[in-house]
Amino acid sequence: MSGLFTDAFIIALLAGVVAATVPLLLAGLGEQISEKAGVLNIGIEGMMLMGAYGGFYVAWASGNLWLGFLGGGIGGMIVGALMALFCVRMGLNQIVVGIALTLGAEGVTALLHYEQFSRLYPRLSVMAPLPIPGLSQIPIVGPALFTREPVVYLAFALVPLFVWLFRRTQLGLMLQAAGDKPAALDTAGVSVPKIRTIAVLATGLLVGFGGAFLSIVAAGVFVPFMTHGNGFIGIVLAMLARGRPSWVMGGALVFGACLSATTALQVAGVDVPTDIIQMLPFVAVMAVLLVAGRKARLPAALGAAYVRGER
Amino acid sequence: ADLTSIAILTPEQGTDYGWNQQGIEGAKAAGAAAGVEVIVAENLGYGDVRPTLQELAEDGAGLLIAHASGYNTAAPEVGAQYDVPVAVVDTPQSLKEGAVADYTASGHQGAYLAGVLAAKMTRTGTVGIVVSGEPPSWNAQSTAFAEGVKATQPDTVIRYAVIGPAAYSDAAGGKRVTESLIAAGADIIFGQGNGSSFGMLQAVETTKATDGGKVLFIDVIGDKTPIDKGFLLSSVLWNLEPVYAGMIADVKAGIYGTHNYDINLKDGSVDLLKTANIPDDVWTEVQAVRQDIIDGKIAVTPKYDAASVHALVTGN
Amino acid sequence: MADPAPIIRLRGVTKRYPGIVANDSIDMEFRQGEVHVLLGENGAGKSTLVSMLAGLQQPDEGVIEVEGVPTALSSPERALELGISTVFQHSMLVPTLTLAENAALGGRWWRNPDRRGHEARMAETAARIGVVLTPSALTGSLSLGERQQAEIVRALMRGARFLILDEATAMLTPHDAAGLGRLMRRLASEGVAVVFITHKLNEAIEYGDRVSVLRLGRKVGGIAPEEMRALTPRAATERIVHLMFGAQDAAAAAVAPPPVGADAPVVLECLALHVADATVPVSAVNLTVAAGEILGIAGIDGNGQKELAEAIAGQRPVSSGRIRLDGAFIDGLDVGGRRRAGLRYVTDDRLGEGTVGGFPVSINLLLKQIGDPPFWQGGIERPAKIDENARAMVKAFDIRTPSIHTPAGKLSGGNIQKLLLARELTGSARAVIFAKPTYGLDLQNIAATRRRIREAAGRGCAAIVISTELDELLELAHRIAVMSQGRIVGIVPNDADARRRIGELMSGVAA
Amino acid sequence: MTTETTNLTSGGLPPRLRAALATAGLSLGPMIGAFVLSGLVLLLMKVNPFDYYGYVFQRGLLSPSGVQATLTRMGPLLLLAASLIVAFRAGLWNLGGDAQFLMGAVFVAAWAPLMVQHLPVWLVLGLSMLVSVVIGAIWGLLPAILRAYQGINEIITTLMMNFLGISLSSALVKLVFADPGTTVPQTRTLPVGDRLPVLFGSNVSSGLVIGLVVILAVHWMMTRTAFGLKLRVVGANPEAATHAGLSVPKLTLAVFAISAGLGGLAGAVAILGQYGNVRADWNPAYAFTIVPLVFLARFNGYAAIGYVFLFSALGIGSESAARRLDVPNYFTLVTVALLLVLLAVTERWAALRRARKGV
Ligand SMILES: Nc1ncnc2c1ncn2[C@@H]1O[C@H](COP(=O)(O)OP(=O)(O)OP(=O)(O)O)[C@@H](O)[C@H]1O
Ligand SMILES: Nc1ncnc2c1ncn2[C@@H]1O[C@H](COP(=O)(O)OP(=O)(O)OP(=O)(O)O)[C@@H](O)[C@H]1O
Ligand SMILES: [Mg+2]
Numbered sequence A: 001m002s003g004l005f006t007d008a009f010i011i012a013l014l015a016g017v018v019a020a021t022v023p024l025l026l027a028g029l030g031e032q033i034s035e036k037a038g039v040l041n042i043g044i045e046g047m048m049l050m051g052a053y054g055g056f057y058v059a060w061a062s063g064n065l066w067l068g069f070l071g072g073g074i075g076g077m078i079v080g081a082l083m084a085l086f087c088v089r090m091g092l093n094q095i096v097v098g099i100a101l102t103l104g105a106e107g108v109t110a111l112l113h114y115e116q117f118s119r120l121y122p123r124l125s126v127m128a129p130l131p132i133p134g135l136s137q138i139p140i141v142g143p144a145l146f147t148r149e150p151v152v153y154l155a156f157a158l159v160p161l162f163v164w165l166f167r168r169t170q171l172g173l174m175l176q177a178a179g180d181k182p183a184a185l186d187t188a189g190v191s192v193p194k195i196r197t198i199a200v201l202a203t204g205l206l207v208g209f210g211g212a213f214l215s216i217v218a219a220g221v222f223v224p225f226m227t228h229g230n231g232f233i234g235i236v237l238a239m240l241a242r243g244r245p246s247w248v249m250g251g252a253l254v255f256g257a258c259l260s261a262t263t264a265l266q267v268a269g270v271d272v273p274t275d276i277i278q279m280l281p282f283v284a285v286m287a288v289l290l291v292a293g294r295k296a297r298l299p300a301a302l303g304a305a306y307v308r309g310e311r
Numbered sequence B: 001a002d003l004t005s006i007a008i009l010t011p012e013q014g015t016d017y018g019w020n021q022q023g024i025e026g027a028k029a030a031g032a033a034a035g036v037e038v039i040v041a042e043n044l045g046y047g048d049v050r051p052t053l054q055e056l057a058e059d060g061a062g063l064l065i066a067h068a069s070g071y072n073t074a075a076p077e078v079g080a081q082y083d084v085p086v087a088v089v090d091t092p093q094s095l096k097e098g099a100v101a102d103y104t105a106s107g108h109q110g111a112y113l114a115g116v117l118a119a120k121m122t123r124t125g126t127v128g129i130v131v132s133g134e135p136p137s138w139n140a141q142s143t144a145f146a147e148g149v150k151a152t153q154p155d156t157v158i159r160y161a162v163i164g165p166a167a168y169s170d171a172a173g174g175k176r177v178t179e180s181l182i183a184a185g186a187d188i189i190f191g192q193g194n195g196s197s198f199g200m201l202q203a204v205e206t207t208k209a210t211d212g213g214k215v216l217f218i219d220v221i222g223d224k225t226p227i228d229k230g231f232l233l234s235s236v237l238w239n240l241e242p243v244y245a246g247m248i249a250d251v252k253a254g255i256y257g258t259h260n261y262d263i264n265l266k267d268g269s270v271d272l273l274k275t276a277n278i279p280d281d282v283w284t285e286v287q288a289v290r291q292d293i294i295d296g297k298i299a300v301t302p303k304y305d306a307a308s309v310h311a312l313v314t315g316n
Numbered sequence C: 001m002a003d004p005a006p007i008i009r010l011r012g013v014t015k016r017y018p019g020i021v022a023n024d025s026i027d028m029e030f031r032q033g034e035v036h037v038l039l040g041e042n043g044a045g046k047s048t049l050v051s052m053l054a055g056l057q058q059p060d061e062g063v064i065e066v067e068g069v070p071t072a073l074s075s076p077e078r079a080l081e082l083g084i085s086t087v088f089q090h091s092m093l094v095p096t097l098t099l100a101e102n103a104a105l106g107g108r109w110w111r112n113p114d115r116r117g118h119e120a121r122m123a124e125t126a127a128r129i130g131v132v133l134t135p136s137a138l139t140g141s142l143s144l145g146e147r148q149q150a151e152i153v154r155a156l157m158r159g160a161r162f163l164i165l166d167e168a169t170a171m172l173t174p175h176d177a178a179g180l181g182r183l184m185r186r187l188a189s190e191g192v193a194v195v196f197i198t199h200k201l202n203e204a205i206e207y208g209d210r211v212s213v214l215r216l217g218r219k220v221g222g223i224a225p226e227e228m229r230a231l232t233p234r235a236a237t238e239r240i241v242h243l244m245f246g247a248q249d250a251a252a253a254a255v256a257p258p259p260v261g262a263d264a265p266v267v268l269e270c271l272a273l274h275v276a277d278a279t280v281p282v283s284a285v286n287l288t289v290a291a292g293e294i295l296g297i298a299g300i301d302g303n304g305q306k307e308l309a310e311a312i313a314g315q316r317p318v319s320s321g322r323i324r325l326d327g328a329f330i331d332g333l334d335v336g337g338r339r340r341a342g343l344r345y346v347t348d349d350r351l352g353e354g355t356v357g358g359f360p361v362s363i364n365l366l367l368k369q370i371g372d373p374p375f376w377q378g379g380i381e382r383p384a385k386i387d388e389n390a391r392a393m394v395k396a397f398d399i400r401t402p403s404i405h406t407p408a409g410k411l412s413g414g415n416i417q418k419l420l421l422a423r424e425l426t427g428s429a430r431a432v433i434f435a436k437p438t439y440g441l442d443l444q445n446i447a448a449t450r451r452r453i454r455e456a457a458g459r460g461c462a463a464i465v466i467s468t469e470l471d472e473l474l475e476l477a478h479r480i481a482v483m484s485q486g487r488i489v490g491i492v493p494n495d496a497d498a499r500r501r502i503g504e505l506m507s508g509v510a511a
Numbered sequence D: 001m002t003t004e005t006t007n008l009t010s011g012g013l014p015p016r017l018r019a020a021l022a023t024a025g026l027s028l029g030p031m032i033g034a035f036v037l038s039g040l041v042l043l044l045m046k047v048n049p050f051d052y053y054g055y056v057f058q059r060g061l062l063s064p065s066g067v068q069a070t071l072t073r074m075g076p077l078l079l080l081a082a083s084l085i086v087a088f089r090a091g092l093w094n095l096g097g098d099a100q101f102l103m104g105a106v107f108v109a110a111w112a113p114l115m116v117q118h119l120p121v122w123l124v125l126g127l128s129m130l131v132s133v134v135i136g137a138i139w140g141l142l143p144a145i146l147r148a149y150q151g152i153n154e155i156i157t158t159l160m161m162n163f164l165g166i167s168l169s170s171a172l173v174k175l176v177f178a179d180p181g182t183t184v185p186q187t188r189t190l191p192v193g194d195r196l197p198v199l200f201g202s203n204v205s206s207g208l209v210i211g212l213v214v215i216l217a218v219h220w221m222m223t224r225t226a227f228g229l230k231l232r233v234v235g236a237n238p239e240a241a242t243h244a245g246l247s248v249p250k251l252t253l254a255v256f257a258i259s260a261g262l263g264g265l266a267g268a269v270a271i272l273g274q275y276g277n278v279r280a281d282w283n284p285a286y287a288f289t290i291v292p293l294v295f296l297a298r299f300n301g302y303a304a305i306g307y308v309f310l311f312s313a314l315g316i317g318s319e320s321a322a323r324r325l326d327v328p329n330y331f332t333l334v335t336v337a338l339l340l341v342l343l344a345v346t347e348r349w350a351a352l353r354r355a356r357k358g359v
């Protein structure tokens, strides 16, 4: 095993943590907004796939990766808009619609891929990394964490942005009110459907970015079903985080680190079945829940449609 | 016996430059050659395949090719029910006269050659194997590749990583894991995966080896030359046409189910792809090994279990 | 005061709900500088009227004029813009936000909610009306009374020119209610139009300039300001009672409870009871209630009364101490066991825990007997028996419901209360705890409920009545215990001197 | 989530029948709508929608073997629907059905092929189903305990246990229960002759009957028994349950035991009736498909039977139509999504109408 744990290898592992974390972080933060506003968004796997497809398509067609991200955000928002229309405006059951949107997005993106890319499998160019002056000079950590694609920094910068948004703005209060007691928000003169629609669209945007990150940066290619359950883990992260963006980030990092650890152990030649390692983050979370017994408080109105005057 | 149509069932769409595409194209070619209609049922997933098998049998298919190890229980059962011969993979013991034959397709001989090639070509002395899961045929190719490497250049380091237990479509995982292997020194990647292999390809194309040079990719089953950007070193090509042609002939001759089928270097159903990235002298040396295998001077035994792979690639 | 033009005028306003006309061509005027009291029995349509003024509901027919202009109050936002501020009957505060954050809610989304500023303004406004509240407290941790105060303060902070208070005094102590009354008067004198809904006629007469009475969705009459001023309180009361209930005399003279014999056996005993609780731990409570006795528990809301009641009923674990019923210790039993032993608890949280709103009346009447014969046989339901029981109870307790299959949540508060009484008082009750048994009820229902309590005691039950309304306890109880900060600070016999002594105990003078 | 409660009133058969008919009617409209919309997509793909749906009906509903396949597929799905009905009516959002299914399946697949060598087949089948119920219930225990005694939301824990169970069942197949006689990581195979008997000489597995009996029993239990009513009280208003002296924690455990146990049973019926073994990395994700159907059925057993039939037929029919017309199978997902959304729209519309009528 001599010489395996070179700087380059450790850097690659750390970079792998980041690459695996970013889509989970975006999915988790996105889900968090919806949940805060009282919408249980089971459709984020679908939003993510649409983001991945839209991101890839635009990036490939325009040759501009940044435009690709825009496309991914729009792709996610299209699914988000459907979710908002069906669940917020029409008050349909959120679980039914969420699952339907996920299935639909899986089908649509796979069909589109089949029509457009399945014979050529075009791959994108690499997004140029942006070294952070100073920090990127630190050995190991510098090249691994501070010589990344600009979108990575932006994704992590969302965490303080969200903390600010939730704690320091009216929107934060409104989202919380929409989730905990929509009638109170309504009688305070703020439209509940409007706030929830904004929340769901924001979810679509963020989760779409997460999907675009997968196809544009993390893989450089689109293949059907490539989100591979990332969206569902995002739901778990958002629920465990109880409204705190930093916890979403923490959770996403734990998951990312576990994935990277799997690779590290295997490359190091340690013979651990991947099935077992894959279970680790879930086992860890269940153990924490069991031991710490934290009440994972969810918004009181989560999942319920709000109809003014109905009791 | 009279045979007018055969059917092939694949778990995924036949556009993967890999397992599914090879199965479908092989069946089509064999059918065309023998004047037999070929019904294709693709993208059936790994769930409940019985209804499709039954329908194909009812539609008159005279041979059902169940092209996924996940179908190896259902196919013989439906075949027995409808009295239609079936072909399965990964279960040689299910051979049954007139009913079931196995064509455990493994390019292990080709993978061995790929290992020889990799050992000769590596600059850094480290090669990597990335797989998106551990099904039998990939395990066989992974072990054979490792054996080929070790036989050629015993001090070559082999790094092995599985993306995840069933990460067939995890392209991002493919790229991430491949990048780690490259960072661990590998400058040649032997990659096996469906959708995820495009992520591996992307990693190879966009990451420099530790010596600053180019990383090269060895693919399996299909020929990705049409979509290559100059990083494809080779591919363990499969050609299932002879296998299916043999089946068709055997069904017609009434001897189906008396023996299993395989793919090998000898009849050309397995081969190593020559690309511009392979220098001629190396290619010549590899061809010599190829001949040795065909002549039986080198025996490559397939090992289908994951434990054998791990035993070979750990401890270096 | 000269007759000012009405700020809001309703013309033929009608609102229908499935199967009911909640408001039936109502004409009404609300003027600047006036406290306009809306009266009416439960379900008369008062809150419906409020919800239209607040922009929550739209009239099916008729016009709402704001300063003479027909105006669509299409949303709460629009109503707030027009200066209409509402304290709803049911709390409209977000429990997971602080009081100040609740007050801050609304405005441009990117704005900082300015917690500090709102906390300061809230404290200031509270001080102005003489209530004490902590603006930085989490709403969910406060009692219903404290929340109601906060809602009133929030409404005032908005600087409304049209203020609606829907049963805003229901949760307040008499002292705080009086404070709110004085405030209404002051606001009116500052030119605000106030709409005040209450079931307490004394409040209506004391603070109101004008009274309108609703009955079955119709406006059946009212008293204009000049007439109001002319009437004596007693005469005004009679007028109103007549309007509300027709000829019957609902507020029949209170009958004193029958005295308890000195030899009456002790039924319910609490011995040094301690109940752990994060906000109000109950400590060292010793109580005895004899057969036929009604023990009142007075105190400001949120001083451990609910915790005590729940601990006795078995819904909340006791940390130490014992409870005895008819001589046998029952603290080891669960809720069901205590019920079978004869202990009953009429909760004040009628919708929250007392009933399952979506289930029919018939099932709610048996909620505490699920699985018991004859309604269930071998665990299988017997619809005929269940319905038969329901019909009998509905009749006996005068529960007004369209059908025994109507979901209980659709009944008005008064009828839900009757449902609870029916459920708890039938069978072999030995001791009954009544938590705020009459809050939110109209006069008739109050009278009926109090009669039930007396009847229960008359049958030899031990009764505990928890109430924040001293008058209620003075009317009902034999002895009155005063609770403060989780302790019983004193127990006084209900005699001529009781009011003064309880007042002292509550204010901590005679601890 | 809305906890809608149906059939609260103890009516006789006619209203129930009427409700069933209404449900059938309410599913027809959305079906036609979904076919029209997905037909437009087909047109974009230059496929004749009439041909496509002709094949769907032909295969899913009209051809004998198609119908038999549809009915066979229903067995495990009905059991999962029953599992979810118990939980959802009790207000517990058990979203871990897939893992419960897989755990039941894996243990039965490991156990039954060995046991048939020693015990009579009927006994093995019976015991296997019992084993699957126990295994499923055990897998549901942790979320149940956390929910009952710590108040931890079961959506989170069941989702976590789902991920965990899917990985674990795979690991078990590869590492513990693998059939030594094959290189493929899968369990031993239960011989065809030892599986659940087929019905009346057809190809339909008697798993269908088990599914039907169980879902009707569950429906009856939830609507007609004291135990079911207690569960519904807990589901509709846990505070009221506590107030009424019901032991919410114990009932929560019971609900999870039944729900997860039925999930496990569904796995057993799938293995014993159809598959015969479990392969590594196998996850048909049936529960995930069933969740929306159970919601659409408003937790009513009869309606759930209808929806499960509809979806099985659609699945079987679409696979055939896609193959015949060379449409990628992905298209089925689009049809299903459209159908779910339209069914949800109809359900909402019907609910509004009921509300307007003041029921
Ligand atoms: N959201 C609603 N949906 C359906 N019907 C309603 C609704 N709100 C009120 N109603 C109907 O309107 C009638 C009047 O109700 P309202 O709440 O206005 O009475 P109220 O006078 O405020 O009674 P209370 O004194 O009990 O508060 C009720 O009898 C009820 O049938
Ligand atoms: N969802 C509903 N559908 C139909 N009627 C309703 C509904 N909700 C409430 N009501 C009706 O509204 C009326 C008043 O309801 P509300 O809850 O405002 O009164 P309440 O507070 O119960 O009355 P009180 O407490 O004064 O007795 C009741 O008569 C009830 O029939
Ligand atoms: Mg009211």
Ligand SMILES: [Mg+2]
Residues within 6 Å of the ligand: C042, C089, C413, C440
């Ligand atoms: Mg009221």
